[in-house]
Amino acid sequence: MKYAEEFRDPKAAKALLARIAELTDEIGATKEKPVYIMEICGGHTHAIFRYGLDKLTPEGVEFIHGPGCPVCVLPMARVDECVEIAERPEVIFTTFGDAMRVPGQKKSLMQAKAAGADIRMVYSPLDALELARRNPDREVVFFGLGFETTTPSTALSIQQAARENLTNFSVFCNHITVPPPIKALLDDPHMMLDGFVGPGHVSMVIGTHPYDFIAEDYGKPIVVAGFEPLDLLQSVMMVLEQIRDGRAEVENQYARVVPEHGNPVSIAAIEDVYEMRPSFEWRGLGEIDHSGLKIREKYRAFDAEEKFGIGYAAGQRSVQEPEGCACGAVMTGRLKPTGCPQFGKGCTPEMPLGALMVSSEGACAAYYQYGGARAAEAAE
Template sequence: MKFVDEYRDPQSARQLQRAIAAVTTRAWTIMEICGGQTHAIVKYGIDELLPDTITLVHGPGCPVCVTPVEMIDKAIRIASRPDVIFCSFGDMLRVPGSSEDLFSVKAKGGDVRIVYSPLDALAAARENPDRQVVFFGVGFETTAPTTAMAIEQAHQLGIKNLSLLISHVLVPPAMEAILSSPENRVQGFLAAGHVCTVMGYTEYEPIADRYRVPIVVTGFEPVDILQGLYLCVKQLEDGRTEVENAYARVVRRQGNQPARELIQKIFCVVRRKWRGIGDISGSGLGVREEYEAFDAEKKFDLQDLEAQEPPECIAGLVLQGAKRPQECPVFATRCTPEHPLGAPMVSAEGACAAYYRYRNVGQES
């Protein structure tokens, strides 16, 4: 298949493996930001292709994983209402809230629907004028433009029965939170290719300067990831700390201008809580006042709902790269994909689930 096979080519992978080995002289710790990259690294065993001195740690870039418990509880509260059609991306349905997940709401008779785009929720709102339709708007800068598009179109069409539960988060503030932590051990980053497709990578340039870290914009296929790692290691070995683009077939320096403008028009930057990490200022997107009629938190008066995370889950440390999934005392024992305590065990992109699926406990790698 075009545009996929060439990036899963064993010969190219082996060439890059040799190139990485040839430039590596010291120990380096590199974080891949995006959960999609984590999934590919574990699925293809990319870490096994690297010299022993290179350590990969997995970043906070899984939208399912970082959505805080109270946001899930809010979703559950809304989805349980008989007058609501609740629309969500599929993998949010299995994320545990304080007491249950959205699948359980569906089983009890809630109208919970899996959709592929917020525009599907807009269509549902038009088809069901007598019911409230709510879309669960999660994800990073990648999904924010489509959510913004749904709000803009609903606004233009004068649709009153659509609202969105927004939990969008931004990558650069999370990177800064990791870098400024006293426990930080990350020396270089693979930036999330799809986030940069929307946002470009100019906002990473000051981070690379301030914290003296190389940042390489990287794709999601094995050869993409090896290419990103090669450029990152090369910079570390050369003592350079630049932003480089290893995903130029998709990413432009300025990103996607119309998408960025749409995000700006509908959303403003807000303080946002990250599951397992806590509050990070300026790390999320919230609906601007002009569009607050589409803000489900306000519409259903849920702004004050709070919740506690399971105390034994170390998701926060995993998401910051401070611990590996198998270092968690409940990994694969009390926390499994069937009974997840924390979100990284739920999503296919979650580091814990990826380790569980492809590395399994006590078995060979």
């Protein structure tokens, strides 16, 4: 219970953990036959490791770390395309810092920058817009990356660029959506998931109804959760209660931030600017139908794919993952991070081979960062 002392309300944490233990017994889940709960969001993965929730909960509850870390599911080919755009002399390439160290086939954006490309880390696509205003003789490209949490920001920025008639601003759109990979995982006959902890901030944008299919079509419970450790424990408890009762519902533990119907302004901007691609490639998961967004025809002047003839506009170019990298198996829950032969050897947060080691939200980086300390403590 050492970690529970760190909680804002240790008493509440202990009560929730006791309730989770009772429910696990009532369900009859054991170490040999656990209930598998997937936390979809990479932020939740990070929080689970940070607070040691996987160790505090009973052995009969096993967390499977979902695909909700956008840099982790970014295929190498897309990084190569970023580098290709960034190396054009007229281009200022802007990106969230998270994407800088993701390995490409030849180099990462960080390495391309070191080699002389004008690549700049920004906090917001609004920074890229400002760069375009200040540098009318340069082409400013923003790397649009992320799930529904960041999609509104690029949609609203493109709308703003259109209002200002900026001709030197474009977005290299690689936005992806949360529900399709969940459906793909549920369709995988090898996947043994019993329930889900749903993403908090994605749901703040899209609301809770996009998850209805999980309960209605697949009969699995899902609880949208906040990021505090107590939120996560309460959500796990709610998932277990549904399992015990034989219910499958979409519940909202994070209603204080997540409205049932999401954020209307953001949803309208996304619908105005983007349309669904027929399919999109995910690292480790392959091509998934209707899972990635493309900039609509009416905003094609702001579409870097159109402007530079690159990416999905130029046809598929799938690239093999690096030899020995087991990111795909880890991401689908078939392998624990520590089961990868490269873990902590050929692949570390300082020198990542695979994308799951790059971001603090990636399962491998979380294992690496917190796993060692926990193992040492267990040995005490």
